[in-house]
Each structure stands twice: as structure tokens, then as C-alpha cells.
Amino acid sequence: MPQNIVFSELALELQAKARVIADKYVRPFAAKYDKAQEYNREAAQAAAEAGLFKVFVPVEYGGYGAGSLALCLVTEELAKADSGFGVAYAVNALGSTPIVVGGTDEQKKKWLPAIARGEKMVAFCLSEKNAGSDASGLAVTAERDGEHYVICGEKKWTTNGGVADVYTVFCVTDPTSKSRRISAIVVEKGTPGFSVKKIEDKMGIRCVPVVETHYDNVRVPAGNLIGGREGMGFAHAMQTLDRARPCVAAQAVGAAQGSLDLAIVYSNRRKQFGAPISSFQMVQKMLADMAIKTEAARWLVYASAAAIDTGMQNVTKIAAMGKCFATDTAMEVATDAVQVFGGYGFMEDYPIAKNFRDAKILSIYEGTNQVQRLVVARNLIKESESLSHLQQYIPQEEQKSYKSAQPAKSG
Ligand SMILES: Cc1cc2nc3c(=O)[nH]c(=O)nc-3n(C[C@H](O)[C@H](O)[C@H](O)COP(=O)(O)OP(=O)(O)OC[C@H]3O[C@@H](n4cnc5c(N)ncnc54)[C@H](O)[C@@H]3O)c2cc1C
Incomplete structure (x- = not known):
């Protein structure tokens, strides 16, 4: 755990700005963009003008370098209004x-400002049709040809595809290598051979496009190889996911809070048996449980973000814990919120149905929650050396074999 969780003035300022944008440009139009499956460009523009895209860019390259916690606060506010926009x-x-x-100074100067x-909007292209949880199974290739790489293949489920200008594409550069197979290469929109093919028709987060990106002999300068060294892609992907998990978890915290808030307002307004349903203890229990889980998720996520900001050595476990717990929470809270709305909750006229649809993806993308649990368990086992002093308190009956317990046969 990090020693402390510090909310910088800048982080709180950015959170306040995000709240204003969420109230003015996101929440009022969430249903419209969900139905139309359209991207909310006005909100993105407002976020840009408020400097919200500077949060995650280092100061030297035109950003605020505000850190992971600030990014979580901003994402949470936006997602509270519309998880899809989050x-x-x-x-x-x-x-x-x-x-x-992983980028070189030159690459950072080229794209980050x-x-x-x-x-410029950005997309992250790791997953493929046959490589989801198992990212080592990628098939998109990038072959060096003089001063260029030539990229061939298809990426699946590229969020922001079509809207984005910069695509970070994970490609196989050395099929013979086990540990150094993959490299990350930047492909810019408009490069010949690059196209967005299938725009997915999704259950939730419908305001953001998720697409297939196709690479038909896409030639990019060799200078687009992130870090300038082949074989670093898997490490870059894992470092990225460790740092990104608090952010997807913050999206979940925002989504959960958004559902809880709607449920509270509705439960005070809806009357049955001559009283607001919020006066019934079983409804109160649901509201209380929703609030407890959301608050617990929030602080675990803030702790994981603070761990990154304070340079904690191994953030993988706490980042996975936060992602897993917060995203499961978002689904549970959305489910209970629909229950509080009763039959109206099942109707698309009411906003909670969208929250329910939006919540499901959280436990799937950026590593499924089964994979997060694997990561947590592996780390627990790896760290178990520090618990060896507890051996003395556990009897070793289970280690005695049945045979050795039998009296030895004579003669
Ligand atoms: C809407 C959406 C947006 C996305 N956006 C992006 C994006 O921007 N960029 C990107 O690169 N990817 C993106 N993805 C892909 C996403 O990260 C993958 O869908 C996810 O990692 C799971 O991969 P999969 O769908 O192939 O499922 P699979 O890996 O096939 O898993 C199927 C099931 O098996 C379980 N499973 C798999 N392996 C194990 C194991 N070892 N132990 C236990 N259980 C296991 C999984 O938990 C899951 O329940 C997006 C996906 C969606 C649906």
C-alpha cells in the first residue's frame, strides 16, 4: 500500500473542471449519443479546452504531468455522467x-504535445480476433523494409477507432523469439493501407466507437517504432496496463456513483403503499450496500493510483485488485439500481437501463476480471515468503502419509 494518498491542488482543480464539463456537455446528451451510437465531439472539445488531455502528458511535452490520481479523479467525474464518455x-x-x-524523446516531442x-485523439491496438486475454498470441506482423516497417493484419475492438488520429499498434516483429516477439509501432490515421472496417454494434458504451482496424501493407517510418528497439512491445503493453488499470477502475467508480445517485433520487420520489420507497428498509439496505461498495472501491482505486504516483515498486497487484473490485462493484450497483427503479428500470426511457448496459464491459476490457484474479493470486503466492514465520502455527498433519502412519509389518 502507498504511505499516503495526496490530492494535489492541481488534481482537485482538474476534477472540478471535469465536473463542470460532465454537467454541461456530457450528462444532458448521454441518452442521445447512446441511441445514435455517435461520439460526443462537443464534450471532447470542451475537455480539450479545459486542459483535460494534459493530465496524462508529462510537463516537458506540453502536459500537466498531473499523475495517476488526478487522471482517476477526472475520469470518475466524466464517467459518473456517462460511462461511455468516461x-x-x-x-x-x-x-x-x-x-x-517507452518512447524516445523525439517520439514524445512528435506526438505528445x-x-x-x-x-489528436489516440487508440490502443493490442487485441486481435484470436488474441484477447492471451496477448502473447498476436498475429499482426511488422516487417522491416529499409527505413520503414510494413504492417499487415487486423486488430479487433479498437476503442476510439475512426475518431483517433494516433494508433499504438502492437505487432510481431520477431516471430522466432519467445520473449522479444512484439513491438509497439505508431500508425497515423490516413496512412495508405490503414482502414477502419467493422464498427461494432455494442450492448453498452455506445457513444464511443469500437472497431476493427485493418493493416494492408501499411508502410510507416522506422522512427515510429516505440523506443527505437524491437522486442519491447510486450513490456510496454504490460507497463501500460498496470498504469491504466486505476483509470478503468475510476471509470467504474464513476459509473457506480452515477447509478447510486439516480437510485437515491428515484427512491425518494417513487411512492408505493402511500410512502416513498426509500422509507422501506429493504430498499434502504440496497442503497446502503451500493454506497458502501462504491466507497470501498473508490479508496482502493485511489490507493492504486497513489501507488503509481509515489513510485511504488510493484503496482501490478494493487492495480489488478482495484480494477477487479471496482468493476465488479459497478455491475452490482447498476443491477441493484435497476431493482430500485422496479419495472421502470427495465425501460430505456429511464437512464438506469443504459447504466446497466454500460457497466458490463468494465469487467471484460483491459484484462478480464478472471485475469485480474489470476494476477492477484500469482502475486500473493510470489510474496508468500514473508509469511513463512506462520508455518509454526499450522500443524503438519496433512504431510504425514497414510503408509508411514501404519505399524511396520514384521517377518
Ligand atoms: C467494448 C470493447 C472495447 C475494447 N477496447 C479495446 C481496446 O481499445 N484495445 C484493445 O487492445 N482491446 C480492447 N478490447 C479487447 C478486450 O481487452 C478483450 O475483449 C479482453 O481482454 C478479453 O479478451 P477476449 O474477448 O478475447 O476474451 P477471451 O480471452 O477469449 O476470454 C473469454 C473468457 O475466458 C476467460 N479466460 C481467458 N483466459 C483465462 C485464464 N487463463 N484463466 C481464467 N479465465 C480465462 C476470460 O476471463 C473470459 O471470461 C475491447 C473489448 C471490448 C468488448
């Missing part, structure tokens, strides 16, 4: 992080 914003941080953590100004 990810439409946060995916820019996800796509930029391989450049931030325009990203910070909100002039």
Missing part, C-alpha cells in the same frame, strides 16, 4: 502511455 476520454491516456513510458492539446 472511456472515450480515458482511452487517450491508455493509447498514449506506451509512448510516455498535440495529444495534450486535444488536437
Whole structure:
């Protein structure tokens, strides 16, 4: 755990700005963009003008370098108003992080300032049709040809695809290598051979496009290889996901809070048996449980973000815990919120149905929650050396074999 969780003045200022944008440009139009499956450009523009894309870009490259906690606070506010817009914003941080953590100074200068100004949107292209949880199974290739790489294949589920200008694409550069197979390469929108093919028709987060991106002999300068060294892609992807998990978890906290808030307002207004349903103890229990879980998730997520900001050595476990708990919470809270709304909750006329649909993806993307649990368990086992002093308190009956317990046969 980090020693403390510090909310800088800048982080709180950015949170307040995000709240204003959420109230003015996001929440009032959430249903419209969900139905139309359209991207909310006005809200993205307002976020850019408020400097919200500077949050995750280092100061030297035109950003605020405000840190992971600030990014979580901003994402939470936006997602509280519309979880779909929350990810439409946060995916820019996800796509930029391989450049931030692995890029050369020249690459950072080339792409990050325009990203910070909100002039260029970003996408993160790791998943493929046959490589989801198992990211080592990628098939998209990038072959060196003189001063270029030639990229071939298809990426699946690229969030922000079509809207984004900069695509961080994970490609196989050395099929013979086990540990150094993959490299991350930047592909810019408009490069010949690059296209957005299938725009997915989704259950939730419908205001942000999720697409297939196709690479048909896409030639990019060799200078687009992130970090300038082949084989670093898997490490860049894992470092990125560790840092991005608090952000997707913050989206979940915002989504949960958004559902809880709607449930409280509705339960005070809806009357049955001559009284507001909020006066019934079983409804109160639901509201209380929703609030307890949301608050617990919030502080675990803030702790995971603070762990990153304070340079804690291994953030993988706490980041996975936060992602898993917060995203499960968002689904549970949305489910209970629908229950509080009763039959009206099942209707698309009411906003809670959208929150319910939006919540499901949270436990799937950026590593499913089964995978997060695997990560947590592996780390627990790895760290178990520090618990060896407890051996003395556990009897060792289970180690005695049945045979050795039998009296030895004579003669
Ligand atoms: C709306 C949406 C947006 C997305 N956006 C992006 C994006 O911007 N960029 C990107 O690169 N990807 C993106 N993804 C992909 C997403 O990260 C993957 O869907 C996710 O990692 C799971 O991969 P999969 O769908 O192939 O499922 P699979 O890996 O096939 O998993 C199927 C099931 O098996 C379980 N499972 C798999 N392996 C194990 C295991 N070892 N132990 C236990 N259980 C296991 C999973 O938990 C899951 O329940 C997006 C996906 C969606 C649906």
C-alpha cells in the first residue's frame, strides 16, 4: 500500500473542471449519443479546452504531468455522467502511455504535445480476433523494409477507432523469439493501407466507437517504432496496463456513483403503499450496500493510483485488485439500481437501463476480471515468503502419509 494518498491542488482543480464539463456537455446528451451510437465531439472539445488531455502528458511535452490520481479523479467525474464518455476520454491516456513510458524523446516531442492539446485523439491496438486475454498470441506482423516497417493484419475492438488520429499498434516483429516477439509501432490515421472496417454494434458504451482496424501493407517510418528497439512491445503493453488499470477502475467508480445517485433520487420520489420507497428498509439496505461498495472501491482505486504516483515498486497487484473490485462493484450497483427503479428500470426511457448496459464491459476490457484474479493470486503466492514465520502455527498433519502412519509389518 502507498504511505499516503495526496490530492494535489492541481488534481482537485482538474476534477472540478471535469465536473463542470460532465454537467454541461456530457450528462444532458448521454441518452442521445447512446441511441445514435455517435461520439460526443462537443464534450471532447470542451475537455480539450479545459486542459483535460494534459493530465496524462508529462510537463516537458506540453502536459500537466498531473499523475495517476488526478487522471482517476477526472475520469470518475466524466464517467459518473456517462460511462461511455468516461472511456472515450480515458482511452487517450491508455493509447498514449506506451509512448510516455517507452518512447524516445523525439517520439514524445512528435506526438505528445498535440495529444495534450486535444488536437489528436489516440487508440490502443493490442487485441486481435484470436488474441484477447492471451496477448502473447498476436498475429499482426511488422516487417522491416529499409527505413520503414510494413504492417499487415487486423486488430479487433479498437476503442476510439475512426475518431483517433494516433494508433499504438502492437505487432510481431520477431516471430522466432519467445520473449522479444512484439513491438509497439505508431500508425497515423490516413496512412495508405490503414482502414477502419467493422464498427461494432455494442450492448453498452455506445457513444464511443469500437472497431476493427485493418493493416494492408501499411508502410510507416522506422522512427515510429516505440523506443527505437524491437522486442519491447510486450513490456510496454504490460507497463501500460498496470498504469491504466486505476483509470478503468475510476471509470467504474464513476459509473457506480452515477447509478447510486439516480437510485437515491428515484427512491425518494417513487411512492408505493402511500410512502416513498426509500422509507422501506429493504430498499434502504440496497442503497446502503451500493454506497458502501462504491466507497470501498473508490479508496482502493485511489490507493492504486497513489501507488503509481509515489513510485511504488510493484503496482501490478494493487492495480489488478482495484480494477477487479471496482468493476465488479459497478455491475452490482447498476443491477441493484435497476431493482430500485422496479419495472421502470427495465425501460430505456429511464437512464438506469443504459447504466446497466454500460457497466458490463468494465469487467471484460483491459484484462478480464478472471485475469485480474489470476494476477492477484500469482502475486500473493510470489510474496508468500514473508509469511513463512506462520508455518509454526499450522500443524503438519496433512504431510504425514497414510503408509508411514501404519505399524511396520514384521517377518
Ligand atoms: C467494448 C470493447 C472495447 C475494447 N477496447 C479495446 C481496446 O481499445 N484495445 C484493445 O487492445 N482491446 C480492447 N478490447 C479487447 C478486450 O481487452 C478483450 O475483449 C479482453 O481482454 C478479453 O479478451 P477476449 O474477448 O478475447 O476474451 P477471451 O480471452 O477469449 O476470454 C473469454 C473468457 O475466458 C476467460 N479466460 C481467458 N483466459 C483465462 C485464464 N487463463 N484463466 C481464467 N479465465 C480465462 C476470460 O476471463 C473470459 O471470461 C475491447 C473489448 C471490448 C468488448
